[in-house]
Amino acid sequence: MNGTIYSPGYPDEYPNFQDCFWLVRVPPGNGIYINFTVLQTEPIYDFITVWDGPDQNSPQIGQFSGNTALESVYSTSNQILIKFHSDFTTSGFFVLSYHGWYYLSVSTAFVPFKLS
Numbered sequence: 001m002n003g004t005i006y007s008p009g010y011p012d013e014y015p016n017f018q019d020c021f022w023l024v025r026v027p028p029g030n031g032i033y034i035n036f037t038v039l040q041t042e043p044i045y046d047f048i049t050v051w052d053g054p055d056q057n058s059p060q061i062g063q064f065s066g067n068t069a070l071e072s073v074y075s076t077s078n079q080i081l082i083k084f085h086s087d088f089t090t091s092g093f094f095v096l097s098y099h100g101w102y103y104l105s106v107s108t109a110f111v112p113f114k115l116s
C-alpha cells in the first residue's frame, strides 16, 4: 500500500520532453494520500498533475510545480493517475510517496491509519 515515485532518471535531472504516467491503485474502500518529499521542477513549465481516478477525465486534485516541498493531497478514489510533464529546456527532479488510507464511506473523514 506504500510506494515511492521518482522523476525519470532520478537522482539525475529528468530529461526534457517527458510525459510520464503512473496509475496508483489500492484496494477498494481506501483513498490514497500522496506527498512530495522532494519537489524541484522548473516552475510552471514542468509539472505534476494528479487526478482522483484512473484517467484524465477524473476530477483533478492537484498540480505541482516549482520547488515547494511538503505538498500533499488526498484522493477519495482508490485509484489516482499521476502525470509528469516537462518542456524543452531546464530540468530538475522530484520524489513523491503514496500510501493507502482506509476510507470511511459513511463520512467524509479519512481515518489516520496507515494500512501498511
Ligand SMILES: [Ca+2]
Pocket (backbone or CB within 6 Å): 042, 045, 046, 086, 087, 088, 089, 090, 091
Ligand atoms: Ca523544463
